[in-house]
Amino acid sequence: MDKQPDEVAGMFDDVAPHYDRTNTVLSMGNAILWRAATVRAVDPLGGERILDVAAGTGTSSVALSKHGARVVAVDFSPGMVAEGRKRHPNIEFIEADAERLPFGDNEFDAVTISFGLRNIHNPHAALAEMYRVLKPGGRLVICEFSKPPVALLRAGYWAYLSVVMPAVASVTGSNSSAYEYLAESIREWPDQGQLSQWIRGAGFTRVAYRNLTAGVVALHRGRKPIDATVLASVAKRKGNATRPIKTQQAAPPAESPKP
Numbered sequence: 001m002d003k004q005p006d007e008v009a010g011m012f013d014d015v016a017p018h019y020d021r022t023n024t025v026l027s028m029g030n031a032i033l034w035r036a037a038t039v040r041a042v043d044p045l046g047g048e049r050i051l052d053v054a055a056g057t058g059t060s061s062v063a064l065s066k067h068g069a070r071v072v073a074v075d076f077s078p079g080m081v082a083e084g085r086k087r088h089p090n091i092e093f094i095e096a097d098a099e100r101l102p103f104g105d106n107e108f109d110a111v112t113i114s115f116g117l118r119n120i121h122n123p124h125a126a127l128a129e130m131y132r133v134l135k136p137g138g139r140l141v142i143c144e145f146s147k148p149p150v151a152l153l154r155a156g157y158w159a160y161l162s163v164v165m166p167a168v169a170s171v172t173g174s175n176s177s178a179y180e181y182l183a184e185s186i187r188e189w190p191d192q193g194q195l196s197q198w199i200r201g202a203g204f205t206r207v208a209y210r211n212l213t214a215g216v217v218a219l220h221r222g223r224k225p226i227d228a229t230v231l232a233s234v235a236k237r238k239g240n241a242t243r244p245i246k247t248q249q250a251a252p253p254a255e256s257p258k259p
C-alpha cells in the first residue's frame, strides 16, 4: 500500500470532527492507557520545548503540556489542525509536513509522534527530520500500532481490524473506508524489530521498545547522540545513505486507490 500525502490529508480532514470519539470506542478504552504511557516515556519537564509530530487534533499534545512543557503540535491536515486549535487554544499548532519540518536544527528537547509515522508517505524522511530538529541528547518517543508477537493473539487482532473495526466506525459516525485504510496500514507496518532498525538507521542511539496491550501498540524510544564524534559520523553516513533510502520509499505504485 502506498500513501499519497494529499489523500491521507483529505481523509483526516473528513474524520477530524469524530476522530477522538471513534478512537476511544475502537481501542476499547486502551487509547487512554497508551497516551499515558507515551507521556511517561517522553517525561516532559517544565520549560522544555517538545515537538508533537502528526499531532492531529492535539489529543497527544495536550497531555504533554500539562507538565509545564511548551508543546508545538505539527500536522499537515488543515481539518485536524482547525479542530485542534478550537479544542486546545493554549497549544501552538503549525500546519506543516513531517517530511519538511519548518524548524532549525537542534531546537527541541524531545520529539514525539503518536499513531502518525505509519501514515507518513516517507517515514524515513520524517525520522531524519525528527533527528535534525532534536538537540543532541534529546529524546525521541514513537507510539504506534505494531504486531502482537503471540500468533493466536495476532490472528484475532487481524480479524478485529478488518471486520469489527470498520463496522463500529460506521456506527460511531466515522467514515468506515478511512478505518479500512487504518486496518490495511497497520497490517503492512513493520514489526517492533524492524522499526527499531529504522530508528537506528536515522542516527538515534539507545533505541529500545516496549509492547503495550500485548504488542497491539509499541512504544519506541531513542536518543540523539551527544558526542560530537558520533554526531559527525552519523551526519557523514546520512550524507551517503540519503539517496538509497529515498529511492526505496518513493517508488511509485502501479495503482493507489485510497478511501
Ligand SMILES: C[S@@+](CC[C@H](N)C(=O)[O-])C[C@H]1O[C@@H](n2cnc3c(N)ncnc32)[C@H](O)[C@@H]1O
Binding pocket: 005, 008, 009, 012, 053, 054, 055, 056, 057, 058, 059, 060, 074, 075, 076, 077, 080, 096, 097, 098, 099, 113, 114, 115, 116, 119, 120, 121
Ligand atoms: C492517526 S492521526 C494521529 C493524531 C494524534 N497524534 C493522535 O495521537 O491522536 C495521524 C495524523 O498524521 C497526520 N499526518 C500524516 N502524514 C503527515 C505528514 N506527512 N505530515 C504531517 N502530518 C501528517 C494526519 O494528518 C493525521 O492527523
